[in-house]
Amino acid sequence: MNRGRANVLIFFFISLILLAAYYFLQSPYFGVSQVMVKGTSLIDQDELIRLSGIRFGENIWKLNVDRVQQQLTFHPQVEAVTVKREWPSGIWLEIRERKPVAVLAQGSDFILVDQRGIFLQKVTSLHGIPLPMITGLPVPVTVGPGQTLEIDGLPVALRLCQEMSSSLILQIGEIHVANKERLVLYTGEGLEIRFGSPVDIVAKGEILTEILGEISRRGGAKTVQYVDVSSLNVPVIKTKSGGNTYPKKIGN
Numbered sequence: 001m002n003r004g005r006a007n008v009l010i011f012f013f014i015s016l017i018l019l020a021a022y023y024f025l026q027s028p029y030f031g032v033s034q035v036m037v038k039g040t041s042l043i044d045q046d047e048l049i050r051l052s053g054i055r056f057g058e059n060i061w062k063l064n065v066d067r068v069q070q071q072l073t074f075h076p077q078v079e080a081v082t083v084k085r086e087w088p089s090g091i092w093l094e095i096r097e098r099k100p101v102a103v104l105a106q107g108s109d110f111i112l113v114d115q116r117g118i119f120l121q122k123v124t125s126l127h128g129i130p131l132p133m134i135t136g137l138p139v140p141v142t143v144g145p146g147q148t149l150e151i152d153g154l155p156v157a158l159r160l161c162q163e164m165s166s167s168l169i170l171q172i173g174e175i176h177v178a179n180k181e182r183l184v185l186y187t188g189e190g191l192e193i194r195f196g197s198p199v200d201i202v203a204k205g206e207i208l209t210e211i212l213g214e215i216s217r218r219g220g221a222k223t224v225q226y227v228d229v230s231s232l233n234v235p236v237i238k239t240k241s242g243g244n245t246y247p248k249k250i251g252n
Helices: 002-025 045-052 065-072 154-163 201-217
Strands: 034-038 078-086 090-097 102-106 109-113 119-123 133-135 172-176 183-187 192-196 224-228 236-239
Touching: 034 045, 045 065, 045 090, 065 078, 065 090, 102 154, 133 154, 154 172, 154 183, 154 201, 192 201, 201 224
Parallel strands: 034 090, 102 133, 133 172, 192 224
Antiparallel strands: 078 090, 102 109, 109 119, 172 183, 183 192, 224 236
């Protein structure tokens, strides 16, 4: 009899504890009160919070993490998302952004693309955007954010953006790809660089960096007609006076 009564009491207390725990977990104490975003430098954080669909006051235990991740990956500039709960009422959205590496013209506007050629964003001005412009390629007016640009010649230009050093890319204002085997670059000052075929990109980039540095030390590009690094072993600096020089002979 005593054992039966003890079992009843144990069952009662366990049920009471479980019921209390259930109501505690459903209480406003676990309602989302803060959503924090980490890993963004280009995307507006408030925009991501709205896109996530997370409602303030929503129970953190009931949050559908998979749904939030799926919602956020609809953003063209979001490559990957991790959603983490921070007890008792916080949510972290850890974002890996797609980074723009180049610009293309689309009508009177400009579009930013990543290293895979994904359309990230349309802008009306390039002010404050230190990225090279890719020219010589037709850009469909129908393509929009999140789509991959399937344009012949674009992968070649994007490979240059990836393989050349960041310091060199900052000096390049334009990559002209009308002929994939005769790439032509232009610096921000307008100096023409005949790059040739997209081979030995790293080595050509190192030589070009040396040449541009020497030209800058000698007073800038005003006396230079073009630079030719299409032949890795015989780079040429063509001066406006008609002479040809090589990197080690600049200024002689």
